[in-house]
Amino acid sequence: MASVSIQCISKDYGQTPVLRSVSLSIADGEFLTLLGPSGCGKSTLLRILAGLEVQDVGSISIGGRVVDGVRPKRRDIAMVFQSYALYPHMSVAANMALPLRMYRLSAFQRLPFLGRLLRGAAQITADIDMEVSRTANSLGIGHLLSRKPGQLSGGQRQRVAVGRAMVRHPAVFLLDEPLSNLDAKLRVQMRAEIKELHRRLGGTFVYVTHDQAEAMTLSDRVAVMLDGELLQVAPPQGIYSDPANRRVAEFIGSPKINMIDVVVRERGLIDVAGATLAIDSDIPTGTPLSLGIRPEALCLADHPGQGILTGSVRMVEHMGSDLFVHLDLAGADQPLIARLLAERASRIAPGQRLHLGVRADRVLLFTRDGQRLRREADLVCRCVTPLREVAG
Amino acid sequence: MSEPLVFTKARTGSSVIRRAPLLAVSPARRQALAMTLAGLGLAGPAIVFLLGLFLLPAVAVIFVALTDWQFGAVSFSFVGLDNYRELFADATFRVSLVNTAVYVLIVVPGTTLTGLAIALLIESGNSCRSFYRAIHFLPFMATITTMAIVWEALLHPTMGLVNQLFAAAGLPTANWLRNENTVLPVLGLIGIWQNLGYAMVLFLAGLKRIPQDLYDAADVDGADLWIDRLRTITLPLLGPVSVFVVIVVSLKALESFDAVKVLTQGGPGHASEVLLYTLYRESFEYLRAGYGAAIAVVLLGLVVSLTLINTLIMDRKVHYQ
Amino acid sequence: MSATTSGSMSTLAGIFRHAVLLLTGALLLFPFLWMVSLSLKAPGEIFHTSFFWPAQFYGIENYGKALTEAPLLRYLFNGFVVCALILALQVVLCAPCAYALAKLRFLGRDLIFAVVLAGLIMPHQVLSLPLFIIGYKFDILNTYTALILPYAVSPFGIFLFRQFFKTIPDDVVHAARLDGLSELAIVWKVMMPMSLPAIIAFSIFSVVGHWNDLFWPLIAVRDQSLMPPPLGILAFKNEEAGSDYGPLMAASTLVMLPLIIAFLVGQRWFVEGLIQGAVKQ
Ligand SMILES: Nc1ncnc2c1ncn2[C@@H]1O[C@H](COP(=O)(O)OP(=O)(O)OP(=O)(O)O)[C@@H](O)[C@H]1O
Numbered sequence: 001m002a003s004v005s006i007q008c009i010s011k012d013y014g015q016t017p018v019l020r021s022v023s024l025s026i027a028d029g030e031f032l033t034l035l036g037p038s039g040c041g042k043s044t045l046l047r048i049l050a051g052l053e054v055q056d057v058g059s060i061s062i063g064g065r066v067v068d069g070v071r072p073k074r075r076d077i078a079m080v081f082q083s084y085a086l087y088p089h090m091s092v093a094a095n096m097a098l099p100l101r102m103y104r105l106s107a108f109q110r111l112p113f114l115g116r117l118l119r120g121a122a123q124i125t126a127d128i129d130m131e132v133s134r135t136a137n138s139l140g141i142g143h144l145l146s147r148k149p150g151q152l153s154g155g156q157r158q159r160v161a162v163g164r165a166m167v168r169h170p171a172v173f174l175l176d177e178p179l180s181n182l183d184a185k186l187r188v189q190m191r192a193e194i195k196e197l198h199r200r201l202g203g204t205f206v207y208v209t210h211d212q213a214e215a216m217t218l219s220d221r222v223a224v225m226l227d228g229e230l231l232q233v234a235p236p237q238g239i240y241s242d243p244a245n246r247r248v249a250e251f252i253g254s255p256k257i258n259m260i261d262v263v264v265r266e267r268g269l270i271d272v273a274g275a276t277l278a279i280d281s282d283i284p285t286g287t288p289l290s291l292g293i294r295p296e297a298l299c300l301a302d303h304p305g306q307g308i309l310t311g312s313v314r315m316v317e318h319m320g321s322d323l324f325v326h327l328d329l330a331g332a333d334q335p336l337i338a339r340l341l342a343e344r345a346s347r348i349a350p351g352q353r354l355h356l357g358v359r360a361d362r363v364l365l366f367t368r369d370g371q372r373l374r375r376e377a378d379l380v381c382r383c384v385t386p387l388r389e390v391a392g
Numbered sequence: 393m394s395e396p397l398v399f400t401k402a403r404t405g406s407s408v409i410r411r412a413p414l415l416a417v418s419p420a421r422r423q424a425l426a427m428t429l430a431g432l433g434l435a436g437p438a439i440v441f442l443l444g445l446f447l448l449p450a451v452a453v454i455f456v457a458l459t460d461w462q463f464g465a466v467s468f469s470f471v472g473l474d475n476y477r478e479l480f481a482d483a484t485f486r487v488s489l490v491n492t493a494v495y496v497l498i499v500v501p502g503t504t505l506t507g508l509a510i511a512l513l514i515e516s517g518n519s520c521r522s523f524y525r526a527i528h529f530l531p532f533m534a535t536i537t538t539m540a541i542v543w544e545a546l547l548h549p550t551m552g553l554v555n556q557l558f559a560a561a562g563l564p565t566a567n568w569l570r571n572e573n574t575v576l577p578v579l580g581l582i583g584i585w586q587n588l589g590y591a592m593v594l595f596l597a598g599l600k601r602i603p604q605d606l607y608d609a610a611d612v613d614g615a616d617l618w619i620d621r622l623r624t625i626t627l628p629l630l631g632p633v634s635v636f637v638v639i640v641v642s643l644k645a646l647e648s649f650d651a652v653k654v655l656t657q658g659g660p661g662h663a664s665e666v667l668l669y670t671l672y673r674e675s676f677e678y679l680r681a682g683y684g685a686a687i688a689v690v691l692l693g694l695v696v697s698l699t700l701i702n703t704l705i706m707d708r709k710v711h712y713q
Numbered sequence: 714m715s716a717t718t719s720g721s722m723s724t725l726a727g728i729f730r731h732a733v734l735l736l737t738g739a740l741l742l743f744p745f746l747w748m749v750s751l752s753l754k755a756p757g758e759i760f761h762t763s764f765f766w767p768a769q770f771y772g773i774e775n776y777g778k779a780l781t782e783a784p785l786l787r788y789l790f791n792g793f794v795v796c797a798l799i800l801a802l803q804v805v806l807c808a809p810c811a812y813a814l815a816k817l818r819f820l821g822r823d824l825i826f827a828v829v830l831a832g833l834i835m836p837h838q839v840l841s842l843p844l845f846i847i848g849y850k851f852d853i854l855n856t857y858t859a860l861i862l863p864y865a866v867s868p869f870g871i872f873l874f875r876q877f878f879k880t881i882p883d884d885v886v887h888a889a890r891l892d893g894l895s896e897l898a899i900v901w902k903v904m905m906p907m908s909l910p911a912i913i914a915f916s917i918f919s920v921v922g923h924w925n926d927l928f929w930p931l932i933a934v935r936d937q938s939l940m941p942p943p944l945g946i947l948a949f950k951n952e953e954a955g956s957d958y959g960p961l962m963a964a965s966t967l968v969m970l971p972l973i974i975a976f977l978v979g980q981r982w983f984v985e986g987l988i989q990g991a992v993k994q
């Protein structure tokens with residue numbers, strides 16, 4: 001078991017910077033997810049951790065040992081690849097046995113035919129076979145050991161890839177979007193299995209994904225990466241409700257957070273699309289701000305009033321238990337999106353005028369250059385009466 | 393519940409309105425007919441030539457092989473398998489067959505192994521790849537007739553560069569192309585020289601198809617020395633390509649003619665007589681059409697069986713992913 | 714520490730790679746260089762020195778002799794004419810057929826494709842005898858027609874174009890039909906422009922093959938004025954009785970030159986075409 005420490009890693013491919021001074025500490029046994037959009041450098045960071053790629057600047061230590069320049073096999077890590085990278089010409093058993101054979105057998109003992117005759121080889125091989133079948137059984141693929149990867153389903157291949165990583169009992173597991181090639185249903189199931197695996201094995205997991213749901217459900221902490229930069233590292237709930245800056249806030253959450261540019265009118269008051277919201281604060285008059293309102297921080301209100309946004313409904317998207325209402329506000333170019341409980345809002349139709357209250361404790365304030373203003377913003381909120389239920 | 397009913401009704405109604413007139417060809421059939429006409433029209437000219445220039449001659453050659461016809465003769469008679477009987481009784485043909493086999497056995501392993509080695513070397517680094525690929529490939533597209541003359545100059549018994557160098561190095565010299573023991577190996581080397589680049593290109597294509605991920609996985613799994621990577625990934629995954637290279641180079645070797653024609657005319661004695669050269673001489677120098685056709689049929693048989701073997705092996709290979 | 718060892722290891726491996734490849738490359742290229750070198754040497758010098766660089770530049774005499782004593786320009790011209798006409802015929806005949814096989818569904822398509830495949834595996838030399846008889850019967854031996862006609866259609870060309878056409882989406886064809894193009898117009902106005910890489914690959918393939926061919930011209934023509942380059946060189950060699958290598962090598966160099974230039978220009982496509990062709994079976 002080992003902690004992982006990443007210090008000021010930078011990496012360029014030619015002219016394009018891919019990683020910019022990334023620093024991150026991962027605790028022993030932690031499940032950390034690298035979350036970011038496609039192309040932001042997640043895989044590159046993971047490959048640098050694995051030793052498959054060399055950083056330009058910075059240093060990596062695993063289990064307190066600096067591993068810069070150390071070959072992957074000596075880093076006590078295992079990796080599950082996005083494509084699984086199973087050896088197509090080897091049976092499942094041989095795939096899973098390969099790492100153990102490479103570690104335990106000498107070069108001579110690995111020779112075909114001849115190697116088996118060498119002293120000790122038979123015993124080690126038998127041990128390896130036993131461990132492989134034990135691991136395979138624990139993953140429910142014991143009956144597939146003699147098959148080739150080409151004869152397996154996507155989910156089974158995924159398990160074999162995990163099994164190949166597991167047999168060696170590495171200190172650190174690196175997983176690069178291991179679920180992205182599976183269909184939606186299987187993905188949810190494998191997600192639970194990976195979580196369970198982490199609990200059972202207790203190793204340090206570094207998990208790369210661009211799927212927020214995976215990141216949120218699996219991780220102890222999520223590291224949000226954008227354009228090669230690490231923007232925030234925090235537990236899943238923190239990432240969502242307390243983003244470090246505007247880019248994180250906009251990346252996390254679907255539908256996207258509503259951003260409204262406002263200017264503080266006089267002390268504590270701002271105009272939003274004709275309505276007035278009050279912020280009891282000492283932000284100077286005239287300060288330009290961006291107001292971040294998550295779709296679920298909006299709720300139905302009966303009539304206009306202070307802190308109530310009014311607009312006409314452009315579109316309603318039914319999502320089953322919820323529905324998303326797109327509301328055109330006067331003077332705003334983007335519609336405001338609200339997530340409302342379906343049972344309360346089922347009668348809303350396009351074209352209708354709608355009043356939405358804003359939950360003050362959920363509103364996020366940003367400066368125009370994207371910095372988060374962390375102050376207790378207490379906007380006045382007047383929602384329809386059973387507010388707790390809506391929030392729940 | 394009522395919806396499907398409404399739907400059925402609507403459909404019946406429309407079918408009544410759009411009922412096709414009696415006796416008319418249905419649109420689908422008319423379209424199929426048009427397609428067939430277009431297809432045959434487009435493929436027709438090529439097919440006529442294919443039949444006339446490939447299939448008909450192939451049938452003809454099998455037919456002529458059953459006769460005693462000679463070029464220029466006004467009549468011929470069927471002799472059944474006599475040509476084949478004579479062929480396999482003929483010492484020259486047997487020598488030719490054996491020489492061809494020896495030649496193939498020199499050229500194929502030599503070409504395949506060196507081609508593989510060079511492809512691996514080229515692919516093992518990033519620099520100058522296309523340069524190396526180009527210079528190793530150049531002999532494959534050279535005009536063998538002219539290059540054979542260059543080889544002749546190089547191998548000249550007294551004044552050729554090869555013998556001069558061998559003599560300077562204290563190695564035995566020889567009259568390479570006039571010596572029964574050396575002529576076939578030397579021709580084989582020229583064959584390797586020529587086909588090496590082709591094998592290399594095919595192997596390079598095979599190497600390109602191996603996903604980088606597998607090498608990464610092997611690195612992480614501890615198979616990170618070049619010999620381990622070669623054994624666990626590269627060679628097994630090149631398996632199908634290797635079969636293909638072996639077959640294709642065998643076909644090339646079976647069809648080699650130019651160097652023999654220019655350099656040795658099958659000599660000394662019959663030491664460098666290969667199948668295609670025998671075919672050429674019997675048919676077009678001795679004008680024994682029936683006999684030559686029998687040789688052509690043997691050659692055709694060899695080529696077709698090699699191709700079939702290739703297809704069989706390719707089909708049998710497990711389709712990786 | 715280990716970084717530096719692996720670093721120096723890979724430097725060493727890199728040096729080894731370059732050393733071996735330069736050596737093998739030099740060995741493979743040596744005959745070409747030797748050919749050029751001999752073409753520049755005086756008769757006396759050819760076998761008396763193993764030095765690569767001629768002591769006395771004799772290029773003008775050798776090349777002059779090659780061009781005057783043998784109808785070398787005629788050979789080259791024949792080569793160009795034959796290769797160009799063969800290529801033109803092949804493209805004109807193969808492209809529509811390949812299109813029909815790739816994009817149209819019609820009765821007999823599989824049979825036609827089987828015929829193409831049968832032609833593909835047939836070595837052309839095996840067919841030389843009946844082709845010779847046909848040529849004799851129609852009295853076209855010893856003409857350009859005899860050199861060109863047997864290669865009018867190329868099964869490989871049909872196969873290669875078909876492979877390439879199959880990668881072009883059907884929707885392109887449908888759109889062209891909606892625009893009112895006839896099937897033949899689709900081949901020439903839509904498919905061909907989109908298949909430029911395949912056409913170039915096939916062209917180089919075809920031209921190189923027929924430029925270098927010795928077997929069939931040896932059978933089909935006798936007149937010196939009809940000989941393509943390899944046959945011409947062979948005739949030149951026999952006349953010279955193999956003693957005067959200088960002009961012979963000069964002639965050889967001139968014969969190889971167009972190919973080498975074509976190769977250097979179209980190297981990428983050529984290799985591509987080979988690989989495509991490799992997938993054929
Ligand atoms: N070998 C390479 N050469 C040049 N650029 C590269 C190379 N590998 C990756 N890149 C670039 O680096 C950036 C980051 O790539 P990386 O694979 O780390 O992205 P990622 O976050 O894993 O994306 P995805 O979610 O799509 O896998 C990309 O813009 C990519 O184009």
Ligand SMILES: [Mg+2]
Nearest residue numbers: 042043044176
């Ligand atoms: Mg990635």
